[in-house]
Every structure is written in structure tokens, then in C-alpha cells.
Amino acid sequence: MIVVDTNILVYLLLLGPKTEQAEILRRQERQWAAPQLWRSEFRNVLSGYLRRELLHLPRAVAVMEAAELILAPHEEKVGTEHVLQLVSSSRCSAYDCEFVAAAQQLGVPLVTEDRAILVAFPDLAQSLHQATS
Numbered sequence: 001m002i003v004v005d006t007n008i009l010v011y012l013l014l015l016g017p018k019t020e021q022a023e024i025l026r027r028q029e030r031q032w033a034a035p036q037l038w039r040s041e042f043r044n045v046l047s048g049y050l051r052r053e054l055l056h057l058p059r060a061v062a063v064m065e066a067a068e069l070i071l072a073p074h075e076e077k078v079g080t081e082h083v084l085q086l087v088s089s090s091r092c093s094a095y096d097c098e099f100v101a102a103a104q105q106l107g108v109p110l111v112t113e114d115r116a117i118l119v120a121f122p123d124l125a126q127s128l129h130q131a132t133s
Contacts (some may be wrong), residue, residue: 001023001031001034001072001108002031002032002103002108002109002110002111002131003032003033003034003035003076003102003108003109003110003111004032004071004111005034005096005099005107005110005112005113005114005117006034006042007112007113008022008025008111008112008113008128009022009032009034009038009070009071010042010045010096011113011128012070013063013066014027014049014055014063016108018128019100021129021132022128025111025131025132026070028131028132029131032070032071032074032132033071033074033075033076033108034074034075034076034099034102035075035076035077035097035098035099035103036076037098038071038075039068041065041095041110042064042067043064045057046060049094057109076104076105076106078101078102079099079101082101082104082105083098083101084097086100086101090120090121091100091116092116092117092120092121093116096117097118099111099112099117100117100120100121100124103124104124109124109125109126110125110126110127111126111127111128112126112127113127113128
């Protein structure tokens with residue numbers, strides 16, 4: 001099992017330059033987890049695609065449903081104190097620290113392309129390239 005940041009899910013489900021690497025990661029590790037926050041973050045990404053007319057509503061809904069199939073079985077509830085402790089010891093946002101907290105609770109790596117997380121939590125966070133090498 002791994003925790004994935006929302007950006008990794010975006011790379012997997014919305015075609016782009018990092019889709020192939022995300023697909024490799026998915027083949028290597030079938031159990032992906034995330035804090036419950038991932039839903040709002042992913043919906044926000046989809047709303048951007050809708051507004052730029054890169055996706056139509058039915059496709060956006062289908063992409064969200066595909067994401068839910070991947071992450072819904074492994075949504076991790078994280079505690080406020082844990083998240084705020086991580087915030088106070090780093091320059092990362094509370095949003096980012098929810099993913100860090102989830103990985104710490106599960107005792108698994110966090111795969112992300114977020115540079116701030118990778119710098120602040122090098123013992124826990126891995127880039128997509130590191131995770132697939």
C-alpha cells in the first residue's frame with residue numbers, strides 16, 4: 001500500500017506527460033490510499049478542466065467515479081492534532097500535511113510531485129520517478 005497525493009491520481013486518470021509513469025506505479029502497487037480530503041482536491045482539478053472546456057460534464061463525472069473506485073476503499077481519517085503538528089514542523093499547507101499524516105498513520109510511503117512535501121518529508125515522501133525506479 002502507498003498513499004498518493006491528488007496530483008498522482010490526476011496523472012493516472014487525465015492524460016498528460018506523466019500518465020505513463022502513474023500507470024506503471026498503479027501496476028506496481030495496487031492499493032492506493034489517501035486522506036478524505038482527496039475528494040475535494042480532485043473535484044477542484046476537474047472543475048478547472050470543465051471551466052477550460054478540456055472535459056465535458058459526463059466525462060468529468062466518469063473520471064471522478066474511476067478515482068473513487070481506486071481510493072474509496074482506503075480513505076484514511078487523519079486527526080487535527082497530527083496534521084497541525086506536521087504543519088508546525090514544516091512549511092507545508094494543512095492540505096499537504098493531511099497526506100503526510102495518512103502515510104505516517106499507515107506506515108507507508110507517500111508518492112507525490114509536490115516539491116514542498118518532498119523537501120520537508122524526505123524520509124516519507126517519494127516522487128513518482130523514485131517510486132517507479
